[in-house]
Amino acid sequence: MNRRQFLQATSAVLAHQGLAHAAIHAVDVNETSLARDPRRPQFHLLPAKNWMNDPNGPIYFNGRYHMFFQYNPQAAVWGNMSWNHAASPDMIHWEHLPVALVPTSDGPDSAGCFSGSTITVPHGGGQRVYALYTGVVHDKQNETIRNEGLRESQCLAWSDDPMLRTWQKQAEPILPRPPQGLHITGFRDPCLLEQDGSYLMIVGSGINSVGGCALLYRSPDLKQWDYLHPIATGSWNGAVSSNPVDDGEMWECPDLFALDGKFVLIYSTLRRVFWQSGTLDPATLRFTPEKGGLLDLGDFYAPKTQLDANGRRILWGWIPEKRSEAAMREAGWSGMMSLPRVLRLSPDGTLRIQLLPELKTLRSDAGLPMTRSRAEVTLTLPVANGEITCKGKRGQPLHVSIQLAGNEILSIEYLPGLHAVRMADREVALDETHFPSLHLLVDGSIVEAIVSETMACTKRFYYDGDLAPDVTIHITGGVDSVECWKVRPISNDRLTT
Template identity: 45%
Template sequence: MRIPRRRFLSSTLALAAAGTLSRSTILSALEDQTTPTEAELAKDPRRPQYHLLPARNWMNDPNGPIYWRGKYHMFFQYNPHAAVWGDMHWNHAVSADMIHWRHLPIALAPTPGGPDADGCFTGTAVVNNGVPTLIYTGVKTVPKSESTLDDGHNIYRETQLYATSSDPMLGSWTKRPTPVIPAPPPSLKVTGFRDPAPWREPSLAGGQWLMAVGSGIQHQSGMLLLYKSPDLQNWEYLHPLLGGSKTGGSASNPVDSGDMWECPDVFPLGNKHVVIYSTQGKALWKVGQIDPNELVFHEEQSGVLDHGSFYAPKTQLDKSGNRILWGWIPESRPEAEYHAAGWSGLMSLPRQLTLGPDGRLRIAIVPQADKLRKHEQKLSLNPAKDGSKELEASARIHDACAELQCTVIPGADGNFAPFSLDLVNTASRTTAPTTPTDAGSDATPTTSPTSILSIRYSHANPKELVVDQARLPLNLTAGQPLDLRFFIDGSVIELIACNQAAFTKRFYYPGQSAPEIAISITGDIKAIQRLSLWPLNPISQDRLTS
């Protein structure tokens, strides 16, 4: 959990901890604040139309996504009181296809006096002997000497908790009153202890469970702690599954320095194991093997899951056994703005993970997203200006709700000509005249469009795609096209490049309507094999995902 997820009225909560204000008084005050009405939320053009997010307030990490009895259930971190982090609950939504969602009541809430009294943090859902089961982190305010989390804003003891459900819709859960893991290993002075990720390991006799817990050692490195259990309730600590190199970091929040790894997930994929975790603002992956005797992970390949606004991912199996990745897409605007807007954060589109022939992770938006498409528009390109090398597509993106696909093929020599693609906000940006004018003249201010997203690719650097300031690694085989898929929705763009790299971008604009977005390309027009635009259908009538 990065600092922005816990910067929730810390001074006010400190008063509550000191007994100056009660927790109920604070939450009541939050609920009494002036917030946008439902009608105002529904009209906000920056709210996505086909991504999952709550009707209002703050959301972050995906929690325990699971396919159960013909439905996909998504739980996620949620503050029911305001559009800022705090008072973590597990909100709940259900879907038949991972695309169209219906909100259900909150599934997990803090238990007063319990080990999760100050928040139900991130965790995992599994099915154990036919019973849906949650393993999650609960937090409770404690003296500093007893804490496992101290990031300069909160002082919590983190424990690993257990809950089961007999509800066919997974709406109600029975919590075990005591933690299944009450403390980290006493030999380690950890920088955090949270976000448990259990999985059943086929190599273990009797189908025992293994579990990774996010942790780290200050001024040393982040790491994942490995536990073993026969029943999800009795856990034995083994050793670190893997860890990083010495960071020498000094940030008040150890996640920012890399001294703490959070939100782990471990799963088999093909004949390998994949480990994912989040730290220093990025979600990272590693592919390798878990030694069946030593139970230590041996890395073979590694990378970044998404080079943009994407964090704290979690995976699940779909009904066909495919590995599906979800991630939290946070806001990149100031807290005051999203607090005033009344909502913050959204869930990524579901992404299917596979292994490529080079052993690296492959990522693709699930084919179910194609159901959102309206009619395909095959775009032509025309010079933006007379004599200009810049080409503009024959149609624009309206209402910031569309999918765009651009496929570029290499030349006869196997190389790509220099290529660029920009998504451009066509709303005029007014600037002062560039030359002095006499007082009282009728000088007209100049206007220019603004870039939303910029793509650059060249044979000079054939193994990377430059997106804004990020460099996405690509490994194209001979003759393989450069294939770009963009999903534009309200204030977010998800880009998947050649099913090898991803980049998520937040973009904002003033006013009560989304600007038209133009598609500008520079390159060899003969190399563009496909340029298609699909307007997409919203998943609800009012942007409230209900």
């Protein structure tokens, strides 16, 4: 269930000041139960309890990485949308900080502080961090979220605190309404960038019966904005649904950034995340896509990127649950952040993805059970924890099956005749310079797999009981090399402190 479906399921009972009625029925889950839940990841970022979704405004500031994300302080289901906050020295180990933004009862975000971006600007001899986010209020007559009586506007907040703990909000929205004359299907999730001395903002939107789009604005000061045009547009698939994101009429969480001499646009729609690489004309400020594809084939949504201290482009995404609302309430937690992924472009404009290399610092020296014959390698990841790298041989088939109690979680197959990989019912061609390779991490109830730096797939899995079972990996075919490790937790209680 994606975030808009959760909004639809709960918006009818949103109470005054944006507090969801669902929060009243929150299950009280104590820290001991949370810490002992084997399905809670050990080395992914998530709050100590309750619901989380989209990454918001990740930024490197004052020597630390700051991650904000959508959060319900009241329950393990969607509601009371706020910006939670964590900080890290390395994008791996995290410290919980106070919730940064919460709805203001009489403000433009009284029904929720939705997703957005941050940016650092010079201020008073130092630096100030601005957050631009979508505020939501109840307004049936002017709704921008179809059939839900909610109106979206773009709001501004800022922090002069070295640790970004305290924030001040501008009282009025900087964009109170969408452009006149457009029959839009949504208006949210602003993305910020600087270009030739101006600030540019794109906002996720869509045109009714036409398709999703990103609306482009320009400002000299982050406060006064001029609408220019849709910077990029998509196509409606012709289906009729209550949620325009599900049929391509709406784009969520657009992100536009420069990368290796070109520009990359990322957006979420049709329950998937898409990427396009191309050019941004500096005169017309129109984006021309040249290549594109899916960013992840599995349970991965609403991503956001940032630059790290070394200038690398880092991708973060929300990994949602694939279980019932009742199960989430009982567990007391829902959702997690993906591991950081480094993005780059190949010379032909293909997006390349790799897990953050520094994650190897979590590898344990302890070996993992492995058996190997001429035709097969079998590995065991005890208590659903481990990391594997595998390289295949060019021209020889390779098949990787990740299994839990004999049931397959994910299958990955290299097809030498096509020089392509089949994963999650899709085939993706590899370029001639890439041999088949796999980088895979398993953490409690999640698999993140990167194949040949070309395709990613994130998968959730569940089981009963108080102990995590072993995950088994069978590799057959032309195997050149396999390495595997246990992965150390980033906290001693799974509560990520």
